[in-house]
Amino acid sequence: MKYTTLPNTDIKVSKICLGTMTYGQQNTEAEGHAQMDYAFERGVNFFDTAEMYSIPANEKTYGSTEKIIGTWLKKSGKREQVVIASKIAGPNPNFSYMRDTIDFSPKSIQYALDNSLKRLQTDYLDLYQLHWPERKTNTFGQRTFTLQDDEWEDNIHEVLTTLDGFIKEGKIKHIGLSNENAWGIMRFLEENKYHNLPRVKTIQNPYSLLNRLFENASSEICARENVGLLAYSPMGFGVLSGKFLTGESHPKARLNLFPQYSRYSSQQSQEATKLYHDIAVKNGLTLTELSLAFIEQQPFLTSTIIGATSLEQLKENIDTINVTLSNDVLKAINEVQAIIPDPAP
DSSP, X not given: OOEEEOTTSOOEEESEEEEOTTBTTTBOHHHHHHHHHHHHHTTOOEEEOOTTOSXXXXXXXXXXXXXXXXXXXXXXXXXXXXXXXXXXXXXXXXXXXXXXXXXXXXXXXXXHHHHHHHHHTOXXXXXXXXXXXXXXXXXXXXXXOOOOOOOOOOOHHXXXXXXXXXXXXXXXXXXXXXXXXXXXXXXXXXXXXXXXXXXXXXXXXXXXXXXXXGGGTHHHHHHHXXXXXEEEOTTTTTXXXXXXXXXXXXXXXXXXXXXXXXXXOSHHHHHHHHHHHHHHHHTTOOHHHHHHHHHHTOXXXXXEEXXXXXXXXXXXXHHGGGOOXXXXXXXXXXXXXXXXXXXXX
């Protein structure tokens, strides 16, 4: 395994982070524990979750993933040997079952954090992230931006002040953002610069061969401001494994189980995937190796969040840490990106 640190901290994290959003629906507690055991044995010490998991979110399975991680932490006794990241969900009218108000008010943050800690059976989180913005902006596949009617008033100073209180209490070590854009990252950093409020250490956004929008502006912020990308959906919900190129049905695949997640199902994504597959074959690689190695070589990356429903998939994903792409391969990848740019925004 390869390691780095969360930016501006001394917390050592593996360059591969285990994503856990399948625990509670696609994976049982026993399967989740087996994945965490295997990942830890392979040197993965970084685990990411969220209060809303498992996916797709619903009242019946709300918090199930954190509970499964919590029982693993209690059983294994490895809390001090691992880095745990979780998230508080932003506004969504479908999530009224989570809290009285789905926002980042002081009351909501305290409720969400305390319940995450309870489910995880821990006294603290190494990294606590805002899952998506309160304001209306580009998230989850929206490419064009139109200034919308929005009741949101800038409360970022208040949010950071609240989080600062929990840092001082010892419930949170560091904070991060997720599904945020360039303006939002800089706005949070501004509060740190001018008011000495907690500094955002990471940004968890989608990043893959099918979605490189992060490079447009946010990558420069990460490089110049020392904020680390935690890249999620690096395999495009399994599309970049190449399994959908064979014509097989794959009834247990996430895209088939949950067709509402259509971000990576476009015709353009299929065409781009075929081209990336050709590059991989030509260079003696699997498409999985090409896809994950590309991300792992980016200078603004802190860790790639991989998810798997089987130990076989997990092993293949973790093994890519030893793959390095040549300049010729990177050039070929960029040529495809130029022809079919970001087919899954």
